[in-house]
Amino acid sequence: MLTQVQSSHFVHECHICEPRGGCLGLQLLDSPEAQQQLSNAKKINRKSEHVYREGEEADCFYVLRSGSVKSYLVTEDGEEQVLGFYLPGDVFGMDTTEGQQRMSSAITLETTSLCRFPHAYLGGKAQGTNLLKITAEQMQRDHNLVLMLARKDADGRIASFLDDLACRYRSRGYSAEAFVLTMSRQDIGCYLGLAVETVSRTLTRFQECGVLKVNRREVEILDHATLRKIAGTRISSASPSCRQQEVEFKPV
Amino acid sequence: MLTQVQSSHFVHECHICEPRGGCLGLQLLDSPEAQQQLSNAKKINRKSEHVYREGEEADCFYVLRSGSVKSYLVTEDGEEQVLGFYLPGDVFGMDTTEGQQRMSSAITLETTSLCRFPHAYLGGKAQGTNLLKITAEQMQRDHNLVLMLARKDADGRIASFLDDLACRYRSRGYSAEAFVLTMSRQDIGCYLGLAVETVSRTLTRFQECGVLKVNRREVEILDHATLRKIAGTRISSASPSCRQQEVEFKPV
DNA sequence: CGATTCGTTGACATGCTTCAAACTTCGTGG
C-alpha cells in the first residue's frame, strides 16, 4: 500500500518525539490515511514567518521539529507580551481548541520545520475534546495573568483583578457590581505580585477616585467603565486615567 | 436500578455545569457505575482545608460547586505564589495528570463543596491522555513563568531564563553550557517583563561576575551552580550571591 | 475579654524604567 509505505517512512525519519515515548503522530492518529496526511503536513517556515496569528480560526496544533518559535499576544495598547519560546520537540498551539479563534500568535525566530496535527485527524483519540477545551481555557487564563504581571503596574493589576472577578460573577448569575472578596489582601497581593500595602493603598485610592466603594472585603464597583480603562492601561501609557496625581484633581 | 436512580438524582440536583453544556459527569463518564461513584465523590470542605497539596500523587481533578478555592505553589525560598482563585463552576487541578505528583496546592477560602473526577473513571472518554499530559506540562511551564514574574527580580529572572534554556537544550542532547540565543534582547525582555536595557545590563554584570561569557547572542555558562543559586533566590533574600554590590568585591 | 490576625497609613530606600546617545551588526542597493 502506498499509504503504508508513506506512513512507515514518516515514522522512521523523525526522532523528535522520542522523549515522549515515540512519535506523537502514531500515538494520536489511528488510520494510515491520517498518518499520511500528517506526513504531508510537514512544513518549512522561513525566519520571521507567522505560524498562526491571534484571531485566526484554529484547526490544528504543532510539534516543532527544528528551529525555534516564539508565541506572544498583544495588549489592548499594542504592547507585545511573549508567552514562551519553543525548541525542537516542543508542542505548541494548544491554548486554542478546534474552531476557536487563536488567543495568541506564533512566529518563527529562524528557519523552522514543524509538524501539523489537524484536530480533524485526531479522531477517536481526541475524545477528551471537552477536557482539552477546559485546559485551553485554563491556559488562556494563565496567559492573562502573565500579561498582567509583566506589563501592568499596580493600578492596572488591581483593576484587572476586580474586573475579572466581576465578569466571572456576572457570568454565573451573581451581581457584577457588588460582591464580597473571599480572599485576604495578602492573597491578592500574592496573586498579583504586589505587597499587601500596595494592594491596600491602591484600593483606597480607587475609592477616593469614586471608582469603587470598599469596606474590608465588601467591594462595590461604582464606575465600571473607568475601572476597565485602568485595567487596560499600560504602565506609562499616555492617559493616566486615575493615577496617583489624578486623584489630587478630582477627589470625591 | 439503584444506580440509575442515583445517577439521575445526581444529574438533576446540580446545575453548576450548565454553561458548559451540561453536567461534566455525564459528558465524561459513560457507565452508570462511574456516575454513581462521582455522585458519591461529592465532598464538603471547611474553610482553610487543603483539597490537595504539592507533592501528593494526583488521581483526580475537581469541579467547584460552591465556595471558593485558591491554588498556589511555594518557591524554594518558602514564599507563596498564588496561581488562581476558583469560583463555583470552575474546573481545577488539571495541571497534574494521573499518577504525577501535584505541582501545586489548592486550599479552600471558605466552606466549599466540590465534585471529584477520578482519572480512573474517565475511561474511554479520556483517550487523549497523552494530550492532557502535554497540556499539563504547558500549564506547569506557565506557572513557572508566573512565579518568575511575580516573585523574582531582574537577576533571578535572567538566571532562571538561562537555566531553563540550558536544561531544555541538555534534555535534547545539545550542549547545556554553550548555546546561541535565537531571540533578541527585546524578546527576552518582553518575555521576562523587563526593559531591554535591564536585560543587557544584567547579562553584562553576570559576565563581570564570571558566571557567563556573553558575546551578542552567544552564551557560555561558566558557573552553572551560581547561576542556579541566583535563579532560585528571591528578591530580598539574605544571600546576595552575585548581586550588584557583590560585583564590586570579586570582579574577574 | 485578651490575643491574634487582618487591614490601613506613613516614611524611607531602592531597583527598575525611562530618556539619551554611541556603537555594532546586518541587509540592501548603488
Next chain:
DNA sequence: CCACGAAGTTTGAAGCATGTCAACGAATCG
C-alpha cells in the same frame, strides 16, 4: 565591493513606582 540606513546592543544619568520597615486600629476567635 562599498556606502548607507535600519535595527540591535550597550552604557550612562536621573526619576519614580513599589517594596520594606514600623506603628496603629479594627475585626475575629477562642
